[in-house]
Amino acid sequence: MQEHDMSWVRTEMVLAQAAPRSQVGVAAWLQKNLFASAVDTAMTLVALLAIAWALPHILNWLFFDAVWTGTDRTACLTTEQGGQLPAGWSGACWPFVGSRFGQFMFGRYPYDERWRVMLAGALFLVLLVPLLIPRVPYKRLNAILFFGVFPFVCFWLLVGGFLGLRYVETPLWGGLMVTLVLSYVGIVVSLPLGILLALGRRSHMPIVKLLSVIFIEAVRGVPLVTVLFMASFMLPLFVPPGMTFDKLLRALIGVALFASAYMAEVVRGGLQAIPKGQYEGADSLGLGYWQKMGFIVMPQALTLVIPGIVNTFIGMFKDTTLVLIISMFDLLGVVKQNISGDPTWATPQTAKTGYVFAAAIFWIFCFGMSRYSQFMERRLATSHKR
Amino acid sequence: MSQEAIRDDSARVPLIYDPRVRSAFFQVLLVVLLGFGIWWIVENTIENLSRSNISTGFGFLRGRAGFDIANTLIAYSSDSSYGQALVVGVLNTLVVAAAGIVTATIIGFLVGIGRLSNNWLIRKLATVYVELFRNIPPLLVILFWYQGVLSLLPSVRQSIPLPLGSYLNNRGFYLPSLTWGPGFWLILAGLVIAVALVWYVARRAHARQMATGQQFPVFWVSVLLIVGLPLLAFLLAGMPVTVEFPQKGTFNLTGGTNIKPEFLSLYLALSFYTASFIAEIVRAGVLGVPRGQTEAYSALGLRPGKGLRLVIVPQAMRIIIPPLTSQYLNLTKNSSLAVAIGFPDLYAIGGTILNQTGQAIEVVVIFMVVYLSISIITSLLMNWFNAKMALPER
Numbered sequence: 001m002q003e004h005d006m007s008w009v010r011t012e013m014v015l016a017q018a019a020p021r022s023q024v025g026v027a028a029w030l031q032k033n034l035f036a037s038a039v040d041t042a043m044t045l046v047a048l049l050a051i052a053w054a055l056p057h058i059l060n061w062l063f064f065d066a067v068w069t070g071t072d073r074t075a076c077l078t079t080e081q082g083g084q085l086p087a088g089w090s091g092a093c094w095p096f097v098g099s100r101f102g103q104f105m106f107g108r109y110p111y112d113e114r115w116r117v118m119l120a121g122a123l124f125l126v127l128l129v130p131l132l133i134p135r136v137p138y139k140r141l142n143a144i145l146f147f148g149v150f151p152f153v154c155f156w157l158l159v160g161g162f163l164g165l166r167y168v169e170t171p172l173w174g175g176l177m178v179t180l181v182l183s184y185v186g187i188v189v190s191l192p193l194g195i196l197l198a199l200g201r202r203s204h205m206p207i208v209k210l211l212s213v214i215f216i217e218a219v220r221g222v223p224l225v226t227v228l229f230m231a232s233f234m235l236p237l238f239v240p241p242g243m244t245f246d247k248l249l250r251a252l253i254g255v256a257l258f259a260s261a262y263m264a265e266v267v268r269g270g271l272q273a274i275p276k277g278q279y280e281g282a283d284s285l286g287l288g289y290w291q292k293m294g295f296i297v298m299p300q301a302l303t304l305v306i307p308g309i310v311n312t313f314i315g316m317f318k319d320t321t322l323v324l325i326i327s328m329f330d331l332l333g334v335v336k337q338n339i340s341g342d343p344t345w346a347t348p349q350t351a352k353t354g355y356v357f358a359a360a361i362f363w364i365f366c367f368g369m370s371r372y373s374q375f376m377e378r379r380l381a382t383s384h385k386r
Numbered sequence: 387m388s389q390e391a392i393r394d395d396s397a398r399v400p401l402i403y404d405p406r407v408r409s410a411f412f413q414v415l416l417v418v419l420l421g422f423g424i425w426w427i428v429e430n431t432i433e434n435l436s437r438s439n440i441s442t443g444f445g446f447l448r449g450r451a452g453f454d455i456a457n458t459l460i461a462y463s464s465d466s467s468y469g470q471a472l473v474v475g476v477l478n479t480l481v482v483a484a485a486g487i488v489t490a491t492i493i494g495f496l497v498g499i500g501r502l503s504n505n506w507l508i509r510k511l512a513t514v515y516v517e518l519f520r521n522i523p524p525l526l527v528i529l530f531w532y533q534g535v536l537s538l539l540p541s542v543r544q545s546i547p548l549p550l551g552s553y554l555n556n557r558g559f560y561l562p563s564l565t566w567g568p569g570f571w572l573i574l575a576g577l578v579i580a581v582a583l584v585w586y587v588a589r590r591a592h593a594r595q596m597a598t599g600q601q602f603p604v605f606w607v608s609v610l611l612i613v614g615l616p617l618l619a620f621l622l623a624g625m626p627v628t629v630e631f632p633q634k635g636t637f638n639l640t641g642g643t644n645i646k647p648e649f650l651s652l653y654l655a656l657s658f659y660t661a662s663f664i665a666e667i668v669r670a671g672v673l674g675v676p677r678g679q680t681e682a683y684s685a686l687g688l689r690p691g692k693g694l695r696l697v698i699v700p701q702a703m704r705i706i707i708p709p710l711t712s713q714y715l716n717l718t719k720n721s722s723l724a725v726a727i728g729f730p731d732l733y734a735i736g737g738t739i740l741n742q743t744g745q746a747i748e749v750v751v752i753f754m755v756v757y758l759s760i761s762i763i764t765s766l767l768m769n770w771f772n773a774k775m776a777l778p779e780r
Contacts, residue, residue: 033504033505033506033507034505034506034507036504036505040504040505043503043505043507043508044505044507044508047505047507047508047511048507051511204409205409205412205413206413207413207416207417208412208413208416211416211420218754218758221754221757221758221761221762222719222753222754222757222758223719223720223722223733223757224719225722225723225725225733226722226733226750226753226754226757229733229737229750229753230750233740233746233750234746234747234750236434237430237431237434237435237746237747238427238430238431239430240430240433241430241433241434241437314521318522318523318524319523321523321525321526322525322723324525324726325723325725325726332523332525332526332529336529336533339533340533348538351529351530351533351534351537351538352530352534352535352538355526355529355530355533355534356530358526359522359526359527359530362521362522362523362526363518363521363522366520366521366522367517367521370521
């Protein structure tokens with residue numbers, strides 16, 4: 001065996017050196033992320049120009065040029081329109097939102113009774129927030145209270161008419177309150193109904209399956225406007241003469257049926273993703289159909305499709321705005337009504353201001369929901385993940 | 387145990403535990419309940435209709451409409467029938483849906499690719515766009531454009547002049563219109579011949595590349611043919627086109643084509659809204675192609691442009707097309723929001739007819755039939771496209 005001379009191998013470690021200047025630091029980051037190539041540089045410059053042009057406009061309109069105080073339209077008019085602001089002025093007219101804020105939240109709900117809505121809202125939050133935070137205990141009790149008891153308490157608080165509360169008829173309702181009521185009822189009704197429809201669609205009973213498919217596809221094929229339209233014009237035709245339906249109730253039925261068809265498809269996706277072995281495993285344990293679905297299949301399937309369910313919720317929350325077409329006043333409806341029907345605040349900037357305000361509220365709700373679903377998705381991703 | 391004994395054993399299971407009997411029982415029960423419900427509804431409806439003196443049937447479609455429609459693609463006046471009014475509505479729905487689909491696809495693909503860009507700024511801008519638009523109700527965006535932006539544009543007298551002789555004011559967007567003279571058929575013929583030639587050239591080039599490996603610049607030849615031949619025909623026919631510019635009058639702009647603010651609001655809102663969803667679909671599709679594919683085409687020596695076109699996009703399309711189809715359907719269905727701003731689509735016109743005649747059931751049936759057929763035709767087309775794009779699998 002030949003002896004190897006190993007002396008060319010270093011005997012001590014090279015000391016760690018700082019990364020080259022071209023790889024770290026602000027300059028390197030800029031080079032890599034903004035000016036990597038000629039095309040990149042051009043795109044960056046165009047984007048910077050666009051931002052430099054648009055951002056001051058937006059910020060000025062929203063804040064710096066905006067009017068913050070005032071009692072009527074003259075506060076937001078330029079000199080040529082009969083106000084005091086310089087000609088060519090453009091900015092948000094926030095006092096419009098300020099003076100109509102109560103309407104935007106409660107519609108025409110009687111002023112003295114608004115505490116009931118606020119109380120219902122507070123209860124809603126008190127029950128919802130612990131339900132959403134995974135670490136808080138008593139989830140089962142909380143869920144029963146939120147989905148089972150709260151609807152009745154809420155009905156009592158909002159509608160009233162018994163147990164010492166004055167009756168407030170639903171045509172007086174409006175604003176964010178109606179938006180939230182529609183979404184809450186839509187969610188509470190559509191999830192169980194959607195699960196039933198999805199099970200029906202995968203059922204082995206041909207008639208049940210056929211009926212589920214017909215319902216789901218017919219509802220998914222038409223716009224929500226048509227469903228609402230049916231609910232508001234045809235439902236009264238379907239019931240015996242003399243029997244009347246509350247308008248809000250009709251809209252609720254329309255929204256809930258519409259959402260449940262979409263929910264059914266989402267749940268069906270989850271059901272299909274569960275391996276056949278799980279069904280067979282449940283069968284071999286001797287579980288009946290509802291036990292099999294309730295204990296084995298549904299918990300896994302629903303966990304899988306949480307993003308889809310939340311997406312459906314978000315879609316439904318946005319879709320509640322459509323009730324303004326059957327002349328009901330949700331948040332958007334009230335804003336629109338105040339913009340086009342109220343001369344006190346009729347200025348060129350009112351419409352933009354009102355819609356930006358409504359958009360901000362809708363955006364916060366929808367964005368919050370989507371972020372929460374991402375959080376839950378990461379938390380629940382225990383298996384099925386590669 | 388003998389066969390007899392087993393059979394006896396199973397026969398002793400009570401009927402209510404037999405799954406077949408149970409399922410038959412439940413289905414019969416369901417049918418009976420449903421039949422009873424339908425009978426009840428029909429009975430009530432007939433009763434209600436006869437009380438309010440509304441005759442059933444589609445005969446009302448031949449009646450005189452008596453209302454005017456602002457946007458019409460076919461000849462229509464208030465003397466036309468309800469049926470014709472509905473056709474106008476269907477056409478308007480289709481036009482706004484088609485225009486919206488094209489624009490939303492273009493914006494959506496640009497933003498979706500932007501979200502994957504190496505450029506930090508572009509990536510962030512695309513993210514802001516997506517998060518902003520998909521979290522706001524489309525109806526709000528429509529109203530914002532209509533009441534917040536377009537109705538604030540200057541009046542006709544102070545129309546904003548735009549390039550190419552077009553104007554923008556609070557009555558919409560005025561474009562020069564083109565009127566084609568005789569000899570227009572020559573240009574069309576040129577286009578048809580060009581398309582046929584391109585198809586032939588592409589086939590030959592493909593065959594030659596397969597046989598010899600030599601490439602042929604198909605793309606540039608196609609551009610040359612498709613632009614060149616109609617242009618040549620245009621010149622040969624003696625430029626048979628007259629451009630009519632909108633003329634500023636005292637009270638109105640005359641001439642040219644007018645795109646109404648209602649259409650613009652609806653079209654812009656639907657395009658921007660749907661584009662934010664399409665962007666996410668495109669992003670998911672491109673991310674869904676494994677990274678190894680990029681490394682593989684680089685290893686084969688393809689440049690990024692070609693690699694994207696030949697390797698990544700065909701695979702991403704397989705993921706993109708099904709959800710894209712449902713977005714197209716959503717856009718079509720959302721076009722019914724037109725009613726909020728008075729754009730005369732199918733839904734708005736149907737609503738007017740319903741108010742005039744009270745034929746609620748017939749109008750709703752027409753809605754369902756039209757929207758369902760649009761949905762079915764769109765899904766069939768997209769399924770066909772999907773089948774074409776699907777990679778042949780073993």
